[in-house]
Every structure is written in structure tokens, then in C-alpha cells.
Amino acid sequence: MSGTPLIDHDRLLDVLEHEGTRLASAAAGADHDRPVPGCPGLTLGETARHVGSVYRTVVAWIRSGDRPTSWQRQPDDGQSVEDYVRDGLRSLLGELATHDPAEGCATWHPQQQHYGFWRRRMAHESTVHRIDVQAAGGQDITEVDPEVAVDGVDEVLHLWFTHRLAVLGVAGTRSGTVAVRTADRVWLATLGPRSTSARRVTAAEAESADAVVTADPTELYLWLWGRRAVFDRAVTLDGDLDVSAQLWALLRLATR
Incomplete structure (x- = not known):
């Protein structure tokens, strides 16, 4: 299965900007102690701080050429969490926008050592956690564009x-x-006791599968990220339910 995105890299950069901005706006004025649905033990404020920290981690990773050991992990004294997110986002966008997606840089995937990896990874990191923040705050959930959600399904299965x-x-x-x-x-x-893998296939190639998971793009995206219950009504499970549930459970371990 290729790690090539299903949407172009300029679109991914736009998604990163829009979703990071929405996340910061959703955190502003919200109760930061509210729990995030689907993520036991995680709060709205912790989620926003996490994203702001990840933005800075990525910039440090790119600039140092290796996994960083230090970066600004918390807002400055007197700095709001939303401004911490916005400042980190601004720095990350500046770093990514000035380099071609195919240009080499350090990442945590050995086969994807290029700026395009971070465009895609941070676009979906921002999208999933923006939904977390909005859900925790009891706000209306901004719709995910179906094409973006489909690319997110591809990314979570591959990465x-x-x-x-x-x-x-x-x-x-x-x-x-x-x-x-x-x-x-x-x-x-x-999936099995030795390994797990996923690849893009044709409908005919998938006919012999033991189980089938079907949903609209956004619901499937959120289900694979564990933001929907394993037997959520918005997701249709056919065939061997134990195998489908195992897929869901393994992804919970991978993405936590």
C-alpha cells in the first residue's frame, strides 16, 4: 500500500491551516477541564496543548534532522492555550510552505523522509483533534470534507x-x-499473530474478506481513529464481527 496521499499536497497544507485554526478557536473560552468523548482521561485543554506541542516538535524535528529532545511543551506564562496553538501552527506552516513536498527531511517513517509526510500527518492530526476539542466543548462539529476523510482513512490504515x-x-x-x-x-x-497490514484494492479483490466495514467517509475516519464505538450505528459491520472488532482494537493501540 502506497503512502502517496489521495489528495494533493497543496490541499493538505490548506487543511492543516484551516483545521489548526478551527481547533484554536474551539478552545478559546471553552472549559478546558471537559473530557474528550472517546478518549478516556483526556481533556479539552490537554488536547489543545498536545497539538500545540506537536506543531513545535515537528518544526524542531525538521530543523535538527533528528527526533528532538527539547521544544516548548507548554504555553508561556500568561499565554493562552489557543494562542499557543496558533503560534505553533504559524511556525509549522511557514516551515512546510517554503519546501517542496518531495524535498527530503527527517520524519518518523523510514520510507517517507520528505516534507510531504509532515503535510499529510499534521493535516490529519489537526482534523481529528479539532473534532475532539469541539466535541468536548459541546460545540457543533464542523464537517470534514469527504475527500479529506477518505485520505484520512488511507493514512490511518497505512501509517x-x-x-x-x-x-x-x-x-x-x-x-x-x-x-x-x-x-x-x-x-x-x-491481521494475525505475526503482523498487520493494509493496502488499497479493487472491489473484486476484497470479495473474499472475512469481514466488511462500511460507512460514509467521515464516520469511517472517526471509527478507525477510535472516536466512534466499535459497534456504532453509523458504521455497518458484515461478516466476522470478531475480526472487525480486532481491527478497531488494534488501531486504538496504534493511535493512542
Whole structure:
């Protein structure tokens, strides 16, 4: 399965800017102690601070050429969390916008050592956590563009299910395959005691899967990120339910 995005890199940079800005706005004036639905133990304020910290981590990573050991992890004295997010976002956008997506730079994926990796990764980091902040604050959830959500499904299956679980040394307890379907796209996730992987396939290639997970792009995106319950009504599970539930549970481990 390729790590090539399903939308262009300029669009991803726009998504990063818009979603980071929305996240900061959602945090402004909200009760930062409110819990984030779907993420036990995480609060609205902690989520916003996390994103502001990640923006700075990425800039430090790019500039140092290696995993950073120090960066500004908390707002300055007197600085609001929303301004901490905005300042970090501004710095990250400036760094990414001045480099071609294909230009090489340090990342945490050995096969994707380029600026395009960070454009995609930070666009979806911002989108998922913007939804977390809005949900925690009891606000209206801004719709995710379907094309962005489909790309997010592709990213979570490639980056987290295929790559991250391997790095963690985590695999399934039983073997099986799951066809993951939304819009006009299909992926085949393979899981078992030895490894996990997912790839883009045709509908015909997915016909023999043990289970099928289907939803509209945004609901599937959020389900794979664990922001929906495993048996949420917005997601249709067919075939072997134990295999589908294992896919969901493994992704919870990968993305937490």
C-alpha cells in the first residue's frame, strides 16, 4: 500500500491551516477541564496543548534532522492555550510552505523522509483533534470534507495499522481479513499473530474478506481513529464481527 496521499499536497497544507485554526478557536473560552468523548482521561485543554506541542516538535524535528529532545511543551506564562496553538501552527506552516513536498527531511517513517509526510500527518492530526476539542466543548462539529476523510482513512490504515503496529511489535490474536469500504475506495486489512497490514484494492479483490466495514467517509475516519464505538450505528459491520472488532482494537493501540 502506497503512502502517496489521495489528495494533493497543496490541499493538505490548506487543511492543516484551516483545521489548526478551527481547533484554536474551539478552545478559546471553552472549559478546558471537559473530557474528550472517546478518549478516556483526556481533556479539552490537554488536547489543545498536545497539538500545540506537536506543531513545535515537528518544526524542531525538521530543523535538527533528528527526533528532538527539547521544544516548548507548554504555553508561556500568561499565554493562552489557543494562542499557543496558533503560534505553533504559524511556525509549522511557514516551515512546510517554503519546501517542496518531495524535498527530503527527517520524519518518523523510514520510507517517507520528505516534507510531504509532515503535510499529510499534521493535516490529519489537526482534523481529528479539532473534532475532539469541539466535541468536548459541546460545540457543533464542523464537517470534514469527504475527500479529506477518505485520505484520512488511507493514512490511518497505512501509517498506523501497517507501520506503527509493526514498530510497537503488536499484532492480532487471530488471523483474518477485513474489507474497509467508503465512497468509491476499498482497502484490505490483513491481521494475525505475526503482523498487520493494509493496502488499497479493487472491489473484486476484497470479495473474499472475512469481514466488511462500511460507512460514509467521515464516520469511517472517526471509527478507525477510535472516536466512534466499535459497534456504532453509523458504521455497518458484515461478516466476522470478531475480526472487525480486532481491527478497531488494534488501531486504538496504534493511535493512542
